[in-house]
Amino acid sequence: MSSVEADIRSFALSFPNSTEDFPWGESAFKVKGKTFLFMHGSPEKLSMSLKLVASHADAMARPEVKPTGYNLGKSGWVSASYATGAELPLELWKAWIEESWLTVAPKRLSAAHRAQKS
Numbered sequence: 001m002s003s004v005e006a007d008i009r010s011f012a013l014s015f016p017n018s019t020e021d022f023p024w025g026e027s028a029f030k031v032k033g034k035t036f037l038f039m040h041g042s043p044e045k046l047s048m049s050l051k052l053v054a055s056h057a058d059a060m061a062r063p064e065v066k067p068t069g070y071n072l073g074k075s076g077w078v079s080a081s082y083a084t085g086a087e088l089p090l091e092l093w094k095a096w097i098e099e100s101w102l103t104v105a106p107k108r109l110s111a112a113h114r115a116q117k118s
Contacts, residue, residue: 002046009027012037012097015031015105016031016109016113018030018031026039026040031105032106036097036100037049045081045083046081047080048080049077049079050097050099050100053099056076060078064081065079102114
């Protein structure tokens, strides 16, 4: 696992009630059983998918971002892949991961998280 993957994993698991599962050989980060981030690392690349609402248009304007397959793109899911060693906009991805968690988390849990940050 690369240091970037480890950083993303640690960040994703820092949200309340977040867990990690490993379907299909990749990490699936979930809140209350609902996935908010898929991540797959290999020696060649790092791929991530998450659900965006507020930042969807901005994300789709980036050349490395495309709608997620399996019809998830129709629901606001986006995916991106970065070659190993490529510069990843980590702070941007962290903001998107938080947005995805807030979108997927139950309303009471996401409201409590927002209130705690204010």
